[in-house]
Amino acid sequence: PSRLPGFATHQLGVAGAVLDESTGKVLVVQDRNKIYCKDFSSYPGDTAVREVFEETGIKSEFKSILSIRQQHEHPGAFGKSDMYIICRMEPSSFHISFCQHECLRCEWMDLEELVRTENTTPITSNVAKLLLYGYREGFDRIDITMREFPAVYTGLFYKLYHRELPESYKNMT
């Protein structure tokens, strides 16, 4: 393998799936050019909070990672690859004031209605199904949780996202 330093051939983006648990409504946005934002200069959660607010005016809190979406132009070839982290968000404000530059429409929509709607992408529909499953049967069924680790010697910080580990395994030494 080459010893040359790696270079970035990818973009990493973040999207927020904002569900109001008190009403079962989810925030849907119709973007002008794309569904998700591409900025990602910090932690996915922080980025999702900022992007959701800038696009829709809704304040929200990061709950977990829900899904990772990968997009390819040329499957199996050398095409550029984009990845999006889809975060589960809980809103703390509900009045929509959306960015006209980025969005054509923005509204609260019944989650069940979004699952059953035909006028959407398979990705959106699948994410909606995940949210509905979690909403009905517990978010522990859908969440990808996070643990934080300091790196003592290097001064780096790590976050590790994975399925929840039982306490007995977490504390195993």
Next chain:
Amino acid sequence: PSRLPGFATHQLGVAGAVLDESTGKVLVVQDRNKIYCKDFSSYPGDTAVREVFEETGIKSEFKSILSIRQQHEHPGAFGKSDMYIICRMEPSSFHISFCQHECLRCEWMDLEELVRTENTTPITSNVAKLLLYGYREGFDRIDITMREFPAVYTGLFYKLYHRELPESYKNMT
């Protein structure tokens, strides 16, 4: 928000956690400079298969995504962020022939021993615990599964990684 096109401020890497289920041994590698490889020009699974083979000589098959590791130089600031997808791999060959350029040591190690070893990073230890949990109680407890979607109009392809969705939700329309 800026209308300028996004640019990549990140690196995306892939690592393989190779577990031999017949012996309960896991492939451990001590890299010269880093633990994980940084190349990622295709699907994570394909990349993990290639990187594991190039580094260790072991042939393996991609099973699932196990974890996503995020690393920050300056937490909360504008530091560059690296992400690594850690894949669960099943070996189909067992003779190690490791790359001297990249690795100092490479061996099959008892998974339980790796969990209990103190001479390792918290990240490695946590990934080992995840693997042990799955090995003992079923990999469905740890796997992040994948669904593929064609994008009919654009000719793009998508992969979506998330928790397993029950059939009743998958087929909901």
